[in-house]
Amino acid sequence: MAHVIAVAGKGGVGKTTLCGLLIQYLCDKRKTPVLAVDADANSNLNEVLGVDVEMTLGEIREDVERSADGSTSKIPAGMSKADYMEMMVNRCLIEDDDFDMLVMGRTQGKGCYCFVNGLLQAQLAKLTPNYPYMVVDNEAGMEHISRGILPKVDTIILVSDCSRRGVQAVGRIKELIKECDLRPTSIGLIINRAPEGKLNQGTMEEVEKQGLDLLGVIPQDEAVYEYDCDGKPIVQLPKDSPVRKALYEILDKLNF
Ligand SMILES: Nc1ncnc2c1ncn2[C@@H]1O[C@H](COP(=O)(O)OP(=O)(O)OP(=O)(O)O)[C@@H](O)[C@H]1O
Ligand SMILES: [Mg+2]
Structure with missing residues (x-):
């Protein structure tokens, strides 16, 4: 089964x-193929990775839901909803050299998506054993994890800016994780965008107060912001970029 890492x-x-x-x-570590899942309704992980998205699972969910209420549907006559879902999940899968990617997208309809979500969950469960690692941007x-559409999470990486309020916010997410009974094997915190990569005392105190396990600190780096503004994929940052180096050092310690 894939080791699932949620951010x-x-x-x-x-x-x-x-x-x-x-x-x-x-x-880079040849833990491939990786399944990348964009589970944010405002999906943009593809831009960071430099790949194009043609179709999202949200559109498929909507198609299937529409067919249930008798409206016009794109499901071919005689095909079951489960078979249609399987065909479309495979069509949604974006294939790159070392990773594949799925975009959850969003649904606009008002209907109940429980049935559709169940079909999707079954398809994803079929797909994930093909990958040693699955990384989910949330x-x-x-939502998709707490509703069980995405599989059980092994590692949760919480990200905060270096403010006290940011750390309080991840503290609340940690509580939510407990309430949803997600039971990951580990939950760690990465503080991002710290000036010169240093945490100030007040923020550090808040990290301790919230009982968070600090994995490391990533510096504020203007190059990241510039790549973003120029629409350049972040993964094209040079190998010695401070952000990349800091993150790789943190990840080395996690022994994936
Ligand atoms: N270490 C960094 N140094 C400088 N800029 C950064 C750094 N990390 C992220 N950014 C910039 O911060 C902005 C937000 O980053 P990003 O989109 O990754 O955040 P997010 O948490 O995914 O946001 P959202 O909640 O909207 O999904 C982007 O413009 C990005 O380029
Ligand atoms: Mg995002």
């Missing part, structure tokens, strides 16, 4: 950036 944290702290670099790390609520 979570409040908005704009650098989850997607670090997720992209984590996928690159696993590819939004703060971790």
Whole structure:
């Protein structure tokens, strides 16, 4: 079964950036193929990785849900919903050299998606054994994980900026993880965008108060911001970029 790593944290702290670099790390270490899953409704992990998305699972979920209420559907006559889901999940899979990627996307309909989500969950469960690692970029609520659409998580990497409030926010996410009974093997915290890669005392105190396991600190790096503004994939950052180096050192300690 794939080792599932989920990245979570409040908005704009650098989850997607670090997720992209984590996928690159696993590819560099030949832990391939990696399954990258973008589980944020505002998906943009593909931009960090430099791949194009043609179709999201949200669109498929909507198709199947629509067919259930008798509206026009794209499901070919005579095909079961489960078979259609299987065919479409495979079509949604973006294949790159060392990783494949799925985008959860979002659904706009008001219907109940429980049935559709169940089909999707079954398909994903069939797919994941093909990969030694699966990396999931989440939004703060971790909807797809907490609803069980995505499989059980082994490692959760919480990301925060270097503010006290940022650390309090990941403290709440940690509580949510407990409430949802996710039971990961490990939960660690990475502080991102710290000036000169240093944490100040107040933030450090908050990390301890929240009972978080600090894995490491990543510096603020203007190059990351510039790549972002120029629409250049972050994974094209030079090997000696401070952000990449800092993250790789942290990941080395996690023994993936
Ligand atoms: N270490 C860093 N140094 C400088 N800029 C950074 C760093 N990490 C991330 N950024 C920038 O911060 C912004 C937000 O990053 P990113 O999109 O990865 O955050 P996010 O947590 O995924 O956001 P969202 O909650 O919207 O999904 C981007 O412009 C990114 O380039
Ligand atoms: Mg993001």
